[in-house]
Amino acid sequence: MIPFRITIVGSGSAIPTLQRAATSQVVQYNGTTLLIDCAEGTQIQLKKLKISIMRIDHVFISHLHGDHYFGLIGLINTLHLIGRTNPLTIFGPSELIDILNLQLKASDTKLRYTIHFNALQTDGKQLIFEDKNLRYYSFPVIHRIPTWGFLFEEKETERQINPLFVAQQKLDIPTIKAIKSGSDYTDGNGNTVANNLITFPLDKRRSYAFCTDTSFDERLATYFNGVSVLYYEATFMHHMADTAAETFHSTSKQAAQMALIANAEKLLIGHFSSRYTDLQPLLDESRAVFPNTDLALDGNVFEIAV
Ligand SMILES: [Zn+2]
Numbered sequence: 001m002i003p004f005r006i007t008i009v010g011s012g013s014a015i016p017t018l019q020r021a022a023t024s025q026v027v028q029y030n031g032t033t034l035l036i037d038c039a040e041g042t043q044i045q046l047k048k049l050k051i052s053i054m055r056i057d058h059v060f061i062s063h064l065h066g067d068h069y070f071g072l073i074g075l076i077n078t079l080h081l082i083g084r085t086n087p088l089t090i091f092g093p094s095e096l097i098d099i100l101n102l103q104l105k106a107s108d109t110k111l112r113y114t115i116h117f118n119a120l121q122t123d124g125k126q127l128i129f130e131d132k133n134l135r136y137y138s139f140p141v142i143h144r145i146p147t148w149g150f151l152f153e154e155k156e157t158e159r160q161i162n163p164l165f166v167a168q169q170k171l172d173i174p175t176i177k178a179i180k181s182g183s184d185y186t187d188g189n190g191n192t193v194a195n196n197l198i199t200f201p202l203d204k205r206r207s208y209a210f211c212t213d214t215s216f217d218e219r220l221a222t223y224f225n226g227v228s229v230l231y232y233e234a235t236f237m238h239h240m241a242d243t244a245a246e247t248f249h250s251t252s253k254q255a256a257q258m259a260l261i262a263n264a265e266k267l268l269i270g271h272f273s274s275r276y277t278d279l280q281p282l283l284d285e286s287r288a289v290f291p292n293t294d295l296a297l298d299g300n301v302f303e304i305a306v
């Protein structure tokens with residue numbers, strides 16, 4: 001199975017603590033490396049996690065609160081200093097490119113590589129990119145300033161071939177590959193067997209949704225219905241639901257409700273307020289509604305299984 005791996009680089013909220021850096025995550029899929037958000041301190045966190053910044057292909061910035069992007073110019077500058085030449089694609093709010101250009105201009109930095117910047121759109125779920133493995137979507141969430149979530153979804157993969165048929169017909173590798181990519185099979189006597197009789201589709205496509213910082217609203221679930229793993233913010237415990245609403249955040253109970261409504265298979269909660277040192281009560285609160293919840297802690301790695 002192709003690895004589909006999420007690494008939590010930082011799981012804190014606005015104020016970093018000794019236990020939790022502010023938001024950043026890495027998604028790795030079959031040689032492609034994605035960075036979601038890039039808070040202050042992300043470079044050091046990545047070094048500790050032995051993730052090479054040179055390997056980052058695309059960066060996704062959810063919004064322009066500092067705890068989600070204050071590390072980006074530092075990362076961009078380091079890539080320049082260590083000799084990156086491959087282009088870097090950045091998806092983010094439209095103002096982001098002006099901020100970066102101003103910072104680069106003020107320091108008279110002429111990058112050795114090109115930044116391909118893509119401004120996120122506010123109207124609903126958008127397919128923002130695709131490569132041979134994944135489709136990348138953005139969707140607007142509900143926060144004090146324009147903010148987006150992201151969904152990364154496996155494409156339809158090759159059909160699986162019936163192993164019994166392979167054994168019976170003693171198929172060679174090129175024939176197996178041809179059948180997996182949709183060809184019918186013709187045996188030595190000229191008899192043709194239709195592809196759909198000897199192959200079957202994979203059960204499901206794996207997906208990962210990143211959804212923070214946002215107020216709770218059931219309608220968000222439509223953007224990632226059936227997702228394999230949902231990362232959703234749990235800035236506060238539910239007794240602070242009023243504070244959560246006032247600050248356009250969500251609670252650990254609401255995170256679980258969202259996972260339930262979205263038919264998610266697994267929930268990761270994060271973006272914890274710096275007031276919490278013991279996160280067990282937040283986890284307990286989530287698990288009471290959605291048992292398959294885990295804390296997203298700095299350094300945690302989650303493999304998305306089939
Ligand atoms: Zn935040």
Ligand SMILES: [Zn+2]
Nearest residue numbers: 063065143213
């Ligand atoms: Zn925010």
